[in-house]
Amino acid sequence: MGNYEFEFTERGPYGGAVRLLRDTDLHDKLVLDLGCGAAAVAAPLRALGAHYVGLDVDADSVAKLADQGFEAHQVDLTDASPASTLTEIVAGRPVAAVLCLDVLEHVTEPAQLLGALAVVTGAHPGVELVVSIPNIAHRDIARRLLVGEWEMTDSGLLDRTHVRFFTDRTLTELMAGTGWYESARADFPLEESDQHRPGHPAFEAATNLGAFLDRVRGGADPYGAVNQFVRRYHRGSPRVTEPESDTDAPFVSIVLRTQGRRPETLTDVLCCLAAQTCLDFEVVLVVHDSTRATAVRELVDEFEGNIAQRVRVVSCDGGTRGRPANVGLREAAGEYLAFLDDDDLVTADWVENIRTNARTHRGMVVRWWAAEQKRKHGKADELASHLAVGPLTPTYATSFDLVRHIRQNETPFHCFAFPRSLVDLGFQFDEALTVCEDWEFLVRAASTCGVYDTARMTCVYNKWADNTSAQAASAEEWFAMRSVAHIALDERPLLLPHGSVRALDRTLEKVETQERWIARLEADLAVARRQLADTQEVSNNAHHALAELRSSTSWKVSAPVRLLGSVARRIRRLGRGR
Secondary structure (H helix, E strand, O other), rough: OOOOOOOOOOHHHHHHHHHOOOOOOOOEEEEEEEEOOOOOOOHHHHHHOEEEEEOOOOHHHHHHHHHOOEEEEEEOOOOOOOHHHHHHOOOOOOEEEEEEOOOHOOOOOOHHHHHHHOOOOOOOHOOOEEEEEEEOOOOOHHHHOOOOEEEEEEEOOOOOOOOOOOOOOHHHHHHOOOOOEEEEEEOOOOOOOOOOOOOOOOOOOHHHHHHHHHHHHHHHOOOOOOEEEEEEEEEOOOOOOOOOOOOOOOOEEEEEEEOOOOOHHHHHHHHHHOOOOOOOEEEEEEEEOOOHHHHHHHHHHHOHHHHHEEEEEEOOOOOOOHHHOOOHHHHOOOEEEEEOOOOEEEOOOOOHHHHHHHHHHOEEEEEEEEEEEEEEOOOOOOOOEEOOOOOOOOEEEEOOOHHHHHOOOOOOOEEEEEEEEHOOOOOOOOOOOOHHHHHHHHHHHHHHHOEEEEEEEEEEEEOOOOOHHHHHOOOOHHHHHHHHHHHHHHHHHOOOOOOOOHHHHHHHHHHHHHHHHHHHHHHHHHHHHHHHHHHHHHHHHHHHHHHHHHHHHHHHHHHHHHHHHHHHHHHHHHHHHH
């Protein structure tokens, strides 16, 4: 469908509006249809027992509706006092519902009209308001803008008579701000709206560009394919919303995961955070076991105010390692997010390094290096609960390479930070993964944001001899989760950073050189095998002939002669030896 459905159909937006009222008591009650136009819903609502009343500014539409036997009034909803006009029309009769189907987008001050409806329906408890409004955030509109187009049309999403435009969020804010709260919805989806351009790579989901744009739009909210918001509301008190202020929000949110079972290592982590040179951060400490949350909070309270006041303890239960990570995503308020587990160690300038480089490389993933430290847990009779084994090694001091990361993770979880705006794009950790959840997230984030590598060693990756996820998960599980992650990554287009073409070319050149070398070795091996086979055949034939000779009668008869010949040869050798 290219344009609006002005005729009533069960599957269209008007059909959805009627369905939203089928559970409402309409019998002998008014249903006011504001801006009714051709009154497409009049007959279906009358069939449900309603007393339909159409209101429109167009005199011809009102006259036609009256000729069909419906109550109709000419009303200009942009008048200064629509409430008094509507009150006169109602005239004390019971009102079941009010319809604003394709109306609010034509009104310069929709809040004023909605406020008037609240006044008019104040004496009618249980009244329902049903609206149908075009979605300006349909993905086809976004695609049009990306290709430099904004084409107003006679009808549709960009109807030239529209003066207000709504997304799901702005519609909800408008309704709640005027005292109307959603109770049901029957949104009308349309994969290809009137703004769709068939055959254009930005619009077709089968193209790389179209698939990528769909992924971005779909991550923001689930309404990218909704053409019309069709929703039912009940009346309440207007919601007063305070303007959002980011003045007190920290720049960095640190999500710290723990199960609450390692208080000694968690204390070490909190000590590292208490020693930070930059205090522009908060800590969202997610306890993946609600029964241990109180004990964790008590541990945090043992620290000085400069760290304890920055820590918010939240808890969750069940799920995989991705669950506490996602809880932290939702709770975090900072512009950038970084993660720690309860056995990670960081240097005193860890936060400062994140903030400095994130501010100079806005929107990018910021990455740094980690030294690896082998550690083991102490025995019961040892003073230390855990101790280092061997020196620090620069295992994770490598420059970031996205293609190489697709093959294998080279970045520990506490070695990168990303903008919180990724959460607004629908980014979250895959809770289907029992391991590898951080690696899969990083690949997607790096593809979207790009990576700035600080080349600074600001943390320590502890490699434990026991009791870690590496030991808890078998090699088969790691391999299986890696395969699951690859399947998920393969379902979406990935953006490669600048410089990738030459890097891939060099890599492919090395692969091709190695393949040619392997091909030559395989050819030489094939020749050697053929020669060996030929030699083997000659040898086999010789052995076969010798066996036949030895089994023949002549060979047996000549045995004494061969013996005398052998003795004679020995006598000659002995004679020469003298």
